[in-house]
Amino acid sequence: MDSLSRPIVFENARVVDPSRGLDAPGRVVVTDGVIKAAGPGATGTPDGAEIVDAAGRIVAPGLVDVRVFVGEPGADHRETFASAGQAAAAGGVTTIVTMPDTDPVIDDPALVDFIARRARDTAAVRVLPMAALTKHLAGREMTEIGLLREAGAVAFTDGRRSVANPQVMRRALTYARDFGALIVNQPTDADLVGAGVMNEGETAMRLGLPGIPKEAEIIVVERDVRLAALTGGRYHAAQISCAESLDVVRRAKKAGLAVTCGVSVAHLTLNERDIGPYRTFFRMTPPLRAEEDRQAMIDGVADGTIDVIVSSHDPQDVDTKRHPFAEAADGAVGLETLLAAALRLVHDGRTDFLTLFRALSTRPAELLGLPGGRLAPGAPADLVLIDPDMPWICAAEGLRSRSKNTPFEGARFSGRVLRTLVAGRTVYRYAQS
């Protein structure tokens, strides 16, 4: 990425930097692709700098989205690094962390290297891969965690799949500990899911669809937390969706375990009722749950039990979505709507901007040991300028993603990204159309 970008100064900004607990009026000064100063005391204007009058709007660290499925390699017709990068930039996401369940599976250092190079050449934002935790995602033998990490893998996961065998999970957590590597698991018991396609309960019963009990998630979170205690390994539950899982994580944190968890923005803003008459764009893993669970997830973000909010961006096309609900694929796109949807928590008075950007930017960067996610001096100048109140209506057709499977079609949002910088370079600028 070009680091010799023109210096830029944001004047009259509301500077939000969770890494320093800062939410105050001030300036942000960027030179050579890094933050020179940000906040009330930031002074100086580098020669030749572009001066931006933020007019009281927010400058915050760019979002670090740690659960993104890209079609490349293997399914470029759904999404490429280029198209995902455009969507990310427009959504204020400056780093996307990709999942290894591609074709081929990312379980070899050479493939990690391929992603790094391919993304560098084509994507507007930073792209960092998670590598497979087990070879071929088969859930049996662990991958070369050391070598993959050296090649640039930021964490280890089987992506959509959950590690079923507790012995495999135990060994992986134990071995990964020696490298300080983070193990990420989507907690789902496939046997309990069975033929289930949506949350078990009244809505599923009325629709005549097989349900997925919450226990399919809770049991695996509970198991993984116990294995984290046994091994001392670093464990991250990729997405949780129900109140009881949150309790398990809360207890683990209280006990001082290296356990963290994430939630997708869909589970903070939608519930099972949104499926309506079998709308497949609302089919996802974990399934959208009951309203009480959604409320619990918001509480979890507000009190910090949930560390990160992800888009769980998963591009699917008509070939996989235009089917009866039970036969359609899981997944929804979300890079471009992540921030706008998450801002509903602030507008509804459930969290403040600091808490929100901590979960969207600062914590995910910390978990993966990345230098970004903050506006502290010396940090990379990955940032967003947003108008938190600008109203807009989401139209699937206008999305930059190659796939249009958004559950937010026609949704009314307040809050829009005006400008996105990656390493000090502008990768997105809002243009009134």
Place this chain on the structure above:
Amino acid sequence: MDSASKTRGFAHRHLLGIEGLTPAEIVTLLDLAEEAVAVSRQVEKKKSVLRGRTQINLFFEASTRTQSSFEIAGKRLGADVMNMSVGASSVKKGETLVDTAMTLNAMNPDILVVRHHAAGAVHLLAQKVGCSVVNAGDGAHEHPTQALLDALTIRRHKGPIHRLRIAICGDILHSRVARSNILLLSALGAEIRCVGPSTLLPKALDRLGVDIFTDMRKGLEGADIVMMLRLQRERMDGSFVPSVREYFRYFGLDAEKLALAAPGALVMHPGPMNRGVEIDSEIADGPQSLIREQVEMGVAVRMAVLEALAQHLPN
């Protein structure tokens, strides 16, 4: 009253389920069906409401009974009826449900009657085609004409449905017949009981306002109607219930259990029956059985539905 004014009480373009119908609309359909019963018993059975219209029966799941019932109903109303059976194996690779629907749509049918193994498939199809769509059963969701024919059969024997106690017994979990019947019969004011082993009762079933019994003897007490459901063979191998003989012991309808129901209780079954699994042959063929009459009412109800939809077809 001419037929147009009688169907005025039904203002839908499709019949996708009982959900969404008002009690008045249900009664409109049942009244129309009464007339169809009369027509069907005449020598001259033909009416001309659907003359010149094309009806396609699109069955993704085999069903001799329902398909032939819809075929006869359509023909008695004067429609040109075409049957299309699309077995799972014959669906060409890559051709989706929607592709099939679009292909048929291009042939300008007026009414599509659809059965599919997936819940919601008929909804999806109705969004994509330009004609009226009738749900002939979608997965474990709904089977509205079955519920209508059951209600018609009950009404003809027991009079108004409200205040009747109706026990629906067996595999409620996988049954679209049960769902549609619960919705319809409770809309008309009946007391509904669901009887079955807990593994075959869906979670949150009580939210439909039914009483739930896992002891069939208790569930049948005082029931005016005993409605048995089919239990598919593959669910009796230990996955949902341990064995056929254990199921029949606790949930099969025999003379002894039926004796616990109200005097004069009537027995129904949507068919096809598994004799000796959910119902004893002696009961199925006995004097309290309405099973054969249900088949006759099936044709009448389907005629009523097609006639009610016909008024909204473009001229």
